[in-house]
Amino acid sequence: MLVSIGPVQGFIADARRSRDLWFGSWLLSELAKAAARQLVAQNGIAQLVFPAPETVDDLEASSKLNVANKIVARIQGDPTGIGRAVERAVRQRLTEIRNDAFKRISGEFDLQTATAQVDDLVEFLWVAHPLDGGNDDKRVRDRLEALMAARKATRDFRPGAGQSNQPKSSLDGLRESVIPEHAYPLRRELEAVRKHKAATLYNRYKAGPAERLSGVDLLKRHGYRGDESHFPSTSHIAALPLITRLEQQEADISGAWAQYLATLKTLEAFEVEEVPARFANDLTGRHDGSLLFPDRLAGNLEGDDLHVAQQALATFLETTTGGLHPQPYYAILVADGDGMGKLIDAQPTLAQHRELSRALDGFARRVPNIIEREHRGALVYAGGDDVLAFLPPHTALLCARALADTFKKALSNFHYDDGQDAKHPPTLSVGLAVSHHIEPLSDALALARSAEKWAKQLPRKNALAVTVSKRSGAERRVCGVWGTLDARLAYFITLHRADAIPDGAAYEWRGVARSLHHPKPPAGGDDTVYKTAQEALRREVRRVLRRKRAEHGTAPLANRTLDDLDRMILDPTVDIDHLADELILARLFADAEDIAGLPLKEATPV
Known part of the structure; x- marks a missing residue:
């Protein structure tokens, strides 16, 4: 039997926050585990082909095992009865997660519509094929895949249950919002009223001031998994190089951080995001790294409050890093x-x-x-x-x-x-x-x-x-x-961090490559002009590099660096345009390593 649970890519990708993305992936894994668990209950763990967990406990709800949306198992008995039992188990697990999420929402919402939206979310499909004579070879797997492809191509057309007069979800644009419209702030309202409504929207629904959420969206925002119900924001991930640098400082900067937090907590509309305990660090604790970005402070603050918060952040960064900001x-x-x-x-x-x-x-x-x-x-x-x-x-x-x-x-x-x-x-x-x-x-x-x-x-x-x-x-x-691209990028990162090559070199290199570009002829065609253009291009790039100066313009490029770059440029198997882009891209990674305060590594050119 082959079981498929969907939708996958669309459901996961309909995410505005990192937590939406994480929970969508986790939910599908939980449903797949429920399916696998039911198959094991009826046929034994030894008959479960994919996944192949070590113990039945790995398939328990909320275990750490991630399961893909396709399950393969050998079964005994009526496939229709087993398929229905597996589907019941999947939908029961979905109901448990839905009920647990919805009971955590303190504000009013259209529960009937939200429930229907979640119940309609899962696409459960199964196919089965007999093992002729007990032979469990590739032919059976191929037949199962062909049957599943045919089943997916067979559409079930059901009447839509939507309400045309309701705003659509801000995440997928398909389902209706279930949060009452009067909960959202309006431009014509007083600033104090708008602030209060925005704070209430976040506290009750985890929604932004202009973010309409469907029942499925609320499931993503309020689905519970203990401490892991929180998830780092994209801003937290971006702030980690600077957090790494701050953690390495010998001076005690905890007082400066505490003062910054104290200032933020005096602002009525400010909401502090948290990360799971496993992402906590000695400096910022469980506070999300978004607090280190001025533009993120503007997400739920405005006017004087925003000015106070951004000024407090500027003071903290000036005190601890000399004004260095996160990338x-x-x-x-x-x-x-x-x-x-x-x-x-x-x-x-x-x-x-x-x-x-x-x-x-x-x-x-x-x-x-x-x-x-x-x-x-x-x-x-x-x-x-x-x-x-x-x-x-x-x-x-x-x-x-x-x-x-x-x-x-x-x-x-x-x-x-x-x-x-x-x-x-x-x-x-x-x-x-x-x-x-x-x-x-x-x-x-x-x-x-x-x-x-x-x-x-x-x-x-x-x-x-x-x-x-x-x-x-x-x-x-x-x-x-x-072994080639990653090694070259590591070498270019080292060049940038050691100031062994100026930033402008890569862009001028790229400009030369574009001006002397000549398309490669088709296989078997005359490539004389192409080879001549390539030779001229490589010589011109070498000339450009020899005019450049390193160490902030105070010294020519080192002979060793020029020799290393020459070998790459003159190698006919290496795309010269590609090399320039690699050198440009490496600058961003080099900056991140500098901000993190990582030691400079020796890198060998490829």
Whole structure:
């Protein structure tokens, strides 16, 4: 039997806050665990193929195990009866989570509509196929996948239950808002009334002053999971390099932080966001790092109160860092295993498929430690070969490489045929998107997913793709295989931090590349002009670099640096435009490491 629970991407991506994203991922995992738990209850844990938990306890509600939205199991008995039992278990778990969330909402809302919206959320599908003669080979899995594809293509058209006269959700634009309109502040109202309404909206519904929420949105905002019900904001992740620097200071700055907080707490409309206990630190405690950004203070303060808060922040930063401000960027990491379909096909029996599932589960169990403890990130989801996380820029690249290395080691006993009589171990491709902390989360997530897809488009995959979207300037992307791109970026970061190359060099390099660009001819075509243009381009870039001066313009570029760059520029297998973009992107990561006060590392050029 193959069970699918959805929707997945749309439901998770409909998020305005980081907590919305986290809870959407957690909810789908909880529903998948409920399905798997029911299958185990009827058939035994040994018959569960994917996931393949070590014990039944791993499938208990709110356990730390993340389960993907597809479950595979061997069953005995009537498939229809089992399928219905599994669906009942899934919907019962959804009802439990919904009821628990809604009872935490202190304000009035349209409970009937909200309940209907949540109940209509889950798409539960199952298919089954007999194991002919007991053979549990690849043919059965292929047939199951084909049946599931056919079932998904068969649409159930139900009448809509919406109310046309209600404002739509600000998150998905589809479902109706269930919060009464009179709860929202109006422009014509007095400032004191607007402030009171805005504070009440947040306290009761966790909604912004112009944010309409549906029942599904309220579920995301109020769903409970103990201490982990809180989740760091994107601003907190962006502030982590500066928090890291503050933690390392020898002078006691706790008094300055306490004074800043005391000032904020005197402001009536101010709401302090908290992070889970595992993200707390010795300086800011459980306070969200958004408190370190002036533009985030403007989110729920205005007028004199906003001026007082921003002045208090400026005083704190001047006292503790000499006026250094946090970098306003954070990274979203999306990772996915390469060739997993071929790897599953390479397991001839369901027993071997189960062993593969155990290996994937072993990798997923290591991910939280890698992301949160070793690299100060915030894990949204880790299940099987899929990972979604937020990371500060000063650790993002190292974390991505650590995940790729861990994945390769965890699955080192498995191989698949690439179709050319060559055996390949499974690898992990990673997409990183660096975005401004107040840009729409949905846009940042789309960038990260696009980067991950780009990495997987390389012929052998096993790649890293990085996209940087700054509020000023063009969006820049680079992509390359592990061991090459990440090593070059580390080298360029070192150059920037050591002031061994000026910032303008990369932009002038890029300008030269554009002015001398000549399209590559199709395979078998005359490439004489292209080769001549490439040679001229590489020589011109070398000339530009020799005119540049390092160390704030006080010294020429070191001979060793020029030699290293020459080797890259003259290498015909390296795209010269790509190199310039890598050098430009490296500046942001170098700045983050400087803000964090990390020691300067020695980096070897590739």
